[in-house]
Amino acid sequence: MNCRSEVLEVSVEGRQVDEAMLALLHTILLHRSTGKFHYKKEGTYSIGTVGTQDIDCDYIDFSFVRVSSDELDRVIRKAVGEFKDAMGNGTDGMGQISLEFYQKKKSRWPFSDECIPWEVWSIKVNVVNLANEQERQICREKVGEKLGEKVINIVEVINQHEYLPKMPTQSEVDNVFDTSLKDVQPYLYKITFQITDTLGTSKTTWFCAY
Amino acid sequence: MAAHFDTEYQRLEASYSDSPTGEENLLVHVPDGNKSPWHHIENLDLFFQRVYNLHQKNGFTCMLLGEVFELVQLLFVVGFTVFLANCVDYDILFANKFVNHTDSSKVTLPDAFLPVDVCSASIRDNVAVMFVLMISGVFWLHRLIKFIYNVCCYWEIRSFYTNALKMSMAELPYFTWQEVQARIVEIQKEHQICIHKKELTELDIYHRILRFKNYMVAMVNKSLLPVRFRPPLLGESVFYTRGLKYNFELIFFWGPGSLFESEWSLKPQYKRGGNRLELADKLASRILWIGIANLLLCPVVLVWQILYAFFSYTEVIKREPGSLGARCWSLYGRCYLRHFNELDHELMSRLSKGYKASSRYMNCFLSPLLTVVAKNVAFFAGSLLAVLIALTIYDEDVLAVEHVLSSITLLGVCITVCRSFIPDKHLVYCPEQLLRLILAHIHYMPDHWQGNAHRYETRDQFSQLFQYKAVFILEELTSPLVTPFILIFSLRRKSLEIIDFFRNFTVEVVGVGDTCSFAQMDIRQHGHPAWMSEGKTEASIYQQAEDGKTELSLMHFAITNPQWQPPTETTHFISQLKERVQRETTGDRQTLTSLSGSEPRSLIANFLAGPPSLASLHLGRDGSLTDHGPVGVSDGASALRSLSVSSTRGSCSSTHRSAGHASSASRAMPGSSTDARTASSGSSVWEGQLTSLVLSEYASTEMSIHALYIHELHKQQSGGELSRHTWHRQDSDDSSDSVTEEGGSGGGNPNPRNPIPRSHTFPISTPISTPGPIPSSNSGPNPDRGTTPGQEVTPLQSNSQRRSGGNTDSVGPGGRVVRSVRVPMGGWAEDGRGGRHPDTVPEEGSEDDMPPNTHKVT
Numbered sequence A: 001m002n003c004r005s006e007v008l009e010v011s012v013e014g015r016q017v018d019e020a021m022l023a024l025l026h027t028i029l030l031h032r033s034t035g036k037f038h039y040k041k042e043g044t045y046s047i048g049t050v051g052t053q054d055i056d057c058d059y060i061d062f063s064f065v066r067v068s069s070d071e072l073d074r075v076i077r078k079a080v081g082e083f084k085d086a087m088g089n090g091t092d093g094m095g096q097i098s099l100e101f102y103q104k105k106k107s108r109w110p111f112s113d114e115c116i117p118w119e120v121w122s123i124k125v126n127v128v129n130l131a132n133e134q135e136r137q138i139c140r141e142k143v144g145e146k147l148g149e150k151v152i153n154i155v156e157v158i159n160q161h162e163y164l165p166k167m168p169t170q171s172e173v174d175n176v177f178d179t180s181l182k183d184v185q186p187y188l189y190k191i192t193f194q195i196t197d198t199l200g201t202s203k204t205t206w207f208c209a210y
Numbered sequence B: 001m002a003a004h005f006d007t008e009y010q011r012l013e014a015s016y017s018d019s020p021t022g023e024e025n026l027l028v029h030v031p032d033g034n035k036s037p038w039h040h041i042e043n044l045d046l047f048f049q050r051v052y053n054l055h056q057k058n059g060f061t062c063m064l065l066g067e068v069f070e071l072v073q074l075l076f077v078v079g080f081t082v083f084l085a086n087c088v089d090y091d092i093l094f095a096n097k098f099v100n101h102t103d104s105s106k107v108t109l110p111d112a113f114l115p116v117d118v119c120s121a122s123i124r125d126n127v128a129v130m131f132v133l134m135i136s137g138v139f140w141l142h143r144l145i146k147f148i149y150n151v152c153c154y155w156e157i158r159s160f161y162t163n164a165l166k167m168s169m170a171e172l173p174y175f176t177w178q179e180v181q182a183r184i185v186e187i188q189k190e191h192q193i194c195i196h197k198k199e200l201t202e203l204d205i206y207h208r209i210l211r212f213k214n215y216m217v218a219m220v221n222k223s224l225l226p227v228r229f230r231p232p233l234l235g236e237s238v239f240y241t242r243g244l245k246y247n248f249e250l251i252f253f254w255g256p257g258s259l260f261e262s263e264w265s266l267k268p269q270y271k272r273g274g275n276r277l278e279l280a281d282k283l284a285s286r287i288l289w290i291g292i293a294n295l296l297l298c299p300v301v302l303v304w305q306i307l308y309a310f311f312s313y314t315e316v317i318k319r320e321p322g323s324l325g326a327r328c329w330s331l332y333g334r335c336y337l338r339h340f341n342e343l344d345h346e347l348m349s350r351l352s353k354g355y356k357a358s359s360r361y362m363n364c365f366l367s368p369l370l371t372v373v374a375k376n377v378a379f380f381a382g383s384l385l386a387v388l389i390a391l392t393i394y395d396e397d398v399l400a401v402e403h404v405l406s407s408i409t410l411l412g413v414c415i416t417v418c419r420s421f422i423p424d425k426h427l428v429y430c431p432e433q434l435l436r437l438i439l440a441h442i443h444y445m446p447d448h449w450q451g452n453a454h455r456y457e458t459r460d461q462f463s464q465l466f467q468y469k470a471v472f473i474l475e476e477l478t479s480p481l482v483t484p485f486i487l488i489f490s491l492r493r494k495s496l497e498i499i500d501f502f503r504n505f506t507v508e509v510v511g512v513g514d515t516c517s518f519a520q521m522d523i524r525q526h527g528h529p530a531w532m533s534e535g536k537t538e539a540s541i542y543q544q545a546e547d548g549k550t551e552l553s554l555m556h557f558a559i560t561n562p563q564w565q566p567p568t569e570t571t572h573f574i575s576q577l578k579e580r581v582q583r584e585t586t587g588d589r590q591t592l593t594s595l596s597g598s599e600p601r602s603l604i605a606n607f608l609a610g611p612p613s614l615a616s617l618h619l620g621r622d623g624s625l626t627d628h629g630p631v632g633v634s635d636g637a638s639a640l641r642s643l644s645v646s647s648t649r650g651s652c653s654s655t656h657r658s659a660g661h662a663s664s665a666s667r668a669m670p671g672s673s674t675d676a677r678t679a680s681s682g683s684s685v686w687e688g689q690l691t692s693l694v695l696s697e698y699a700s701t702e703m704s705i706h707a708l709y710i711h712e713l714h715k716q717q718s719g720g721e722l723s724r725h726t727w728h729r730q731d732s733d734d735s736s737d738s739v740t741e742e743g744g745s746g747g748g749n750p751n752p753r754n755p756i757p758r759s760h761t762f763p764i765s766t767p768i769s770t771p772g773p774i775p776s777s778n779s780g781p782n783p784d785r786g787t788t789p790g791q792e793v794t795p796l797q798s799n800s801q802r803r804s805g806g807n808t809d810s811v812g813p814g815g816r817v818v819r820s821v822r823v824p825m826g827g828w829a830e831d832g833r834g835g836r837h838p839d840t841v842p843e844e845g846s847e848d849d850m851p852p853n854t855h856k857v858t
Helices: A015-030 A070-087 A133-161 A172-174 B003-010 B044-056 B059-087 B116-124 B125-164 B169-174 B177-191 B202-209 B210-220 B242-254 B276-319 B333-338 B345-363 B368-392 B396-400 B404-419 B431-442 B456-465 B469-504 B529-533 B547-561 B570-586 B589-595 B602-620 B623-628 B631-641 B650-656 B662-667 B671-681 B691-718 B721-725 B736-740 B773-778 B828-830
Strands: A006-012 A037-039 A045-048 A052-057 A063-067 A094-105 A114-128 A189-196 A202-205 B259-264 B328-329 B467-468 B504-509 B513-516
Touching: A006 A015, A006 A133, A015 A052, A015 A063, A015 A070, A015 A094, A015 A114, A052 B547, A070 A189, A094 A172, A189 B631, B003 B623, B044 B059, B044 B125, B044 B177, B044 B202, B044 B333, B059 B116, B059 B125, B059 B169, B059 B276, B059 B529, B116 B125, B125 B169, B169 B736, B177 B202, B202 B210, B210 B242, B210 B469, B210 B513, B210 B547, B242 B259, B242 B469, B328 B333, B328 B345, B328 B469, B333 B345, B333 B456, B345 B431, B345 B456, B345 B467, B368 B396, B368 B404, B396 B404, B404 B431, B431 B456, B431 B691, B456 B467, B467 B469, B469 B504, B529 B547, B529 B570, B529 B691, B547 B570, B547 B691, B570 B691
Parallel strands: A006 A114
Antiparallel strands: A037 A045, A052 A063, A094 A114, A094 A189, A189 A202, B328 B467, B504 B513
């Protein structure tokens, strides 16, 4: 409970799902990543640089900025791909993908390490079916606008001076940041998704990207 | 272009000599690290609960020891019972069989024990014993694992106390909870225990510790839980035991499939009105299964209860047989009397303060018939006992005669029991005043008790809150048998109401999670117009907390946590009320000091001085002031005046009159005056370190005065509308309609019965013929009553001699009873329809795409 949670809701067409998701997830991760830390002897560290990259969407009139890290992109794409497969294609459906930032807390022997989330972004997707090309064209623009709004929302939330884990010392860096990537260092995160089918029952799938 | 610029712009060679060669100019950061492990705690609910528990149990060692002994006790109870049942040769013990000893003829205890192999064989052969042993073994292991887990958790809390709060375990008992809490609030700024907010408030901590308890209090307050029954023969009674409570909590809060998905959030589907019927069905079937499980486990639990009761109480009963005749606050009473957001220790200290007055009140009611019988039984038993004792003193061989010792013991018990039925000759009781004194501590009381304190109905109802210890034990013993039936037949029918309750009264508070909305203590949402929040509340009848719970809880919380900063509206309410009370009391300080030489110096004494001096003032001038006094003063003054004895009544009148002024002061509020005395006698300590203790005493006194004031004002305001606040809201028991009806809770009992039989003292109301300043001055805070002066209803004259307010003199003793007058008044017609029906329940079907009912509160 002791974590912030933000909910974003979008309504898109079936083929726009993955691009919309990528746009939002990457936008969040852009603000939740730093350069690699290089620790020095005295317990200080310097931060490496992070490149950014503009990505244009194919099915939406929209482009977004993401961290120019192919590794990170691969992980996110994989998660979104699985989400899309789980949604099934073509039919109406509801789904929710959550990006959860957490930190680890070392525990003593009998207990395993705790993962304590501090921020959860839930993106609710509503897939709509469109009848003809004209509607698709309108949708293409509208979704673009909507995503633009969402990106501004995200930035507003992130700009609030809220709790972030403190910068760790070298020994603890793994408890706060995901250090597995070569070129970028996001906060530890986890992606999960949940599909609601037409009957209203929902099942949760854990896709964990550490 | 770009290529062109590239050639134009050349990087300037670094000319700074101080930068180390070969290394770029980098910003160097210093990590702040996670020096404290206390930032961002995942489960704050549990965390705060543990912090509180550790504080209440006086530190880690005490708690550890307590838990270890509990485990040992468990082993002992089982082991000893099995041993007694299988390994003792009772024939030897009773000397029915002789042991053939070679040398000595003395029978020793070990002689009576069966040899180990015989004993173990008999245990092994007995299937039932093996079964019991196995069950208890599993249970014990479960407890052991829980214990080990707890030790690990509490060790962490211990280090939280020592490292973060800077309180060592040794000095923990010297800190009050308020101090601990203040430190937690302080360190939040540094450690960020909770990440939602920069600062934690006291209310957040209370909400987290008491999340489920607040729900239970609210459910009892709204008469949702089936705890009242009407078994044949016994009459109306309350059955609420620990077992039942455990089951309720299991069903609602933490059992598998409960309404809550985690400690802090209600499952989302329960927040939507859409499929409430299906959810109710689901809940009903769950209750059914849990009921059946209870039924199956019933023998095991029953055996356990009996054993436990036997081992824990027999010794006490032997030592002091009177203890069974002693009373204790019943579990239901604790729930009924609890404020929202009131921690266990606060409740217990409040109730303990009221204990003495309560038992004195209960002792007022001794049946004269029983007294006569008891006197005679005591006489005969006493003479037998005297003879036996005299004989024993003469020659102690008498003791060796069979059953002499046991008959001495029995006669002793008999006499003690009889004596408890014989009233003390030298005491004079005044039930009305005692009840008022009790009210000063317990803070809640159904309206109709006032003025009916001498009646047996009131006593019976009070005994539901304050029951005999023996009854308590008996209820606990029968609980395993009764609980499954209550669950299956009573609670199950309420499933829809329960679903509605949780949906309507859950709010999501940022940084706290889902809490009971009553616990927000928001006057606007849950205030009751008859309890001082007239005009401020927007609550429908379904949303209003009964018995002024919202208002009193708010006052209580504000007084116990002076640092707390409530929302502005609430602040306004509190300060307004405080001001009024203060005005009444300080305004009369001068009169007191002028009347009697003793000048009370501390503030508390001021508070105390208020009522009695007022009373004396009014006794002197009586009616004159009521007519001409300024609005506020006469309003509150009469409230405070009736704190003191209604001096023309019954037996206490003579004592009161003869008593001097000083004694009237102490008579008016003996309880709080003792508080004040301890507080003011500690005024030298005031400068010392004990201020917090003194302050808490002061707070409890202040709260008592506020509670009395609010009740008094309520009595004046609510006038004849008493039947709305019936002690027993009948319709909640006739819950069949809530299942059959689609609207869920439509219908209900159209005529809430008043449990009190009407008598000549029953509320009389008369129309006031003179509209004008008198009624409006009387009903100052109640604007809508002044609008129809012709239909003005006077405050209840529960006793024609009682002076209840400004318009005492405007009601003649032979006032005409005009009940119909009330019908058009606001709220009455609605009340008559059956009271507490959820008009907020949305229509079925139309709410499918309604957003969840919860709204965010920051």
